[in-house]
Amino acid sequence: MIFEAKDLRIYYKTKKGYVKAVDNINFSVEKGQTVGLVGESGCGKSTFGQGILKILPPTTYYSGNMRIEDIELVGLNENEIRKIRGKKIGMIFQDPMTSLNPVMKIEKLFFETLKTHEPDITEEEARERTAKVLEKVGIEPKRMSEYSFQFSGGMRQRVMIALALVLNPILVIADEPTTSLDVIVQAQIMKLLNELRKEYDMSMILITHDLGVVAEMADKICVMYAGHIVEEASSENLYYNPKHPYTKLLLKSIPNTDINDLELKYIPGFPPDLSNPPVGCRFSPRCPFKKEICEVKEPPIVEVEGSKVKCWLYSGVEK
Amino acid sequence: MRKKFISERLGEFISDLFGTGTGWLTFVGALILIFYIILAVFSPQIAPYNPTERVGRSLTAPNDQFIFGTDNLGRDVLSRVIYGARIALMIAFIAVAIAAGVGVPLGLISGFIGGPFDRVLTLIMDAIYSFPGLILAIAIAAVLGPGVINIAVSIAVVYTPTYFRVIRNQVASVKSELYVEAARALGAKNYEILMKYIFPNVLPSIVVVLSMNLADAIMTEAGLSFLGLGIAPPTPDWGFDLSNGQRFVLSKAWWGLLYPGIAIITVVLGFSMFSEGLNELINPTIRERR
């Protein structure tokens, strides 16, 4: 196992109290796996992704365990975790426009990253490695002396990917890597990510809204709702045999590729306020299959036909 | 780009520290202003001595008789500081009145008429505006010579473009608003449109700029008189007293320097707090705040 989170809680501290953006989740990534993390906006996906690297505001509260290889992350101080960031875990952000410093040549971004983790590296070596990784993502190495705003959106995201890979991390977290791009470019970037993951023999956590995209790429998918992981299943299981009512609704809301059916379906209602989440199952206020117990007690996670589901509908089945 | 008034900057600094919407700061500012206005108006009644007469030994350190000490000519520093408020406030008010009195009508007309007249005037105003204010005031004060009005005029020239620019730009944008168009369609005369529809619209900005301008005028006046370009001695004047006091730093006569300076600083702070509050009150939305 490359990465594992156990009973992980990540709470933002705000004036109104704690925002329980990640609340008691268990999550793991095997070597070479791609794990998808899906859910509506605001359910805590990015919080989890960034929480792994502990780049959330300094007042953020963490508890539970996170392990990358044999290193326990939750207890690490800033100086120790810094050596993990970029080196063992690379991160790709959603918007390459704002995530690349506009007043720096892109080579500078690579050099400073290399220099930070490998202080003895020579200028030439750094240049060579940058050229190599840029080539891998399909950018002419000679463009490394340009600024990010001179690149198109898709090219910029390639730069971001190269930047995340330049230190050969064992895990890459891609947080909605294609959301800001055109549809065609989205597909290219996803394909590239998949190829590179294989080539670099990494594991990947792929965060997205888009169930369609992850289903193709991910070995395993975790569905998040309001700070909880409500369903964990292999892509196939999730896609053809969803268990949790939320997953089912989420799948229905995928826009159909059939042009004649342009109608988008939304899940009625809104995700809850995470500083004061509903008692019991957090999805219960919006759940069409709600039972009495759902509003009283938090459901346990149970295994049903190879999937793990956090829902009272299945609690009787196994036991 | 726009130069900022001292009051405006100080207002930013102050609201950085205390947050916006601090009514009590405006209140403190107003208190300081009232205090200095009272000093200025009633200086003969308040000041213990005649400020231009020798009343003690030269360069006496502060003591029970002269609580701020005496200057090199044996004049009471306290009385001079009190009388100094007169000159400072008088010149500031006159300068601001002239600047507004010239800048506002020009801005109104220029913005309203437009065309080449507007372009030429704007270019001239921009040139004045780009010039370092104090140096411009120095040049004009140098040719005009001393005197309350002359100094006020020198200062006014520096700030006229500010009024001009603020008003002109507002007029230019108000001009195309619907109700102005409607008034014009109904046959209202230009003069009527200007006075009835446009002027009331720009009035709040004028008030705010006026109030903010005062601290700058006081600072510029202090600078001019420090350089010997203010009103003629022996009239008490903070800036001049500071330059006079500097001649005796070697004798460690700190009191001649400390008190006029504190007077300038408190007046500037008072005006700034007051105008910042006024500004928030009148134009809560116009502020550009980061």
Place this chain on the structure above:
Amino acid sequence: MSLKSYIITRIILALPMILVLLILIFFILRIIPGDPVLAILGGKAPVEVIEAKRHELGLDKPIIIQFFDYLGDVAKGDLGVSTLTNRPVWNEIKDRFPATLELTIFAFIIALVIGIFWGAEAAWRKDKPLDISARVYSIFIYAIPVFWLGLMLQLLFGIYLRWLPVGGRLSPRVSLDIKTGLLLLDSLITWNWEAFWDVLKHLLLPGITLGLVISSIFLRMVRNNTVLMLSKDFVKAAKARGLKPRVILYGHAVRNAFVPIFTIMGMQFALLLAGAVLTETTFSWPGIGSYLVLKIKYRDFPAIQGAIIFFALFVVIISIIIDIVNALVDPRVRY
């Protein structure tokens, strides 16, 4: 656009402004004061003398011709002859300019150092004591007249503590070969350590005075912009790559915070010059500012005019330079 064509465009755009400024100065100094000859010679000079002087100065020509003569002279770098010293004004200004330059550069550096470091650290520790003290400092510094601050520093460090001299640029007993006129530089290139320390000591008080006064603006701008930049995605991305806090703060956040700051610097420069006039007078610093004040005392109009023109051109040139630096720092300006 290449940097070169950007620079050329920028200079061409400045020309009308320079022309209007020159007209303005001509108007203020030639037309308002009435008769400059009377000002030079005093009211009681005989008529023939006045006429002769009038002719000598070209004042008997129509005002338009006078104006073009004046423009031509300025374009040739001829600012007339001082009526006080009979030396060409341009030469006098050239002699004194390095002192002003040295003072303003030194002050600018002090202001930048205070602004950048205090501003950056305050942004990093937002709402902590270091940040709050920065705001209190800004308020007071900005309400204090520069010459009064100078006087207080003089009193404290010059008179009471006797650490630093209260005026001038160089002690009379110290010798120094003057090459550039920037004494700090001159003493360095001639390896004259004694002179270097002496010059530095003279420069400290006026430099700090002027520097402190403009530092509050920089401080606020750096602090606020850095706070803004620290919340940007690229800072988070830099953090995610494991960069050190110092690198993130100075290499990314402050660096980007500087982009808008450069554009505002032009305005600060005008403030700096006005401050320089007062500071030079306070510290008997032999630069253009104290030159102007001195010449006003003696009503030396050609010199006054020369100094004012010089200041006007200086401001325009600096604003061009700042725009160019801006284009260098922020490549987006050029493209």
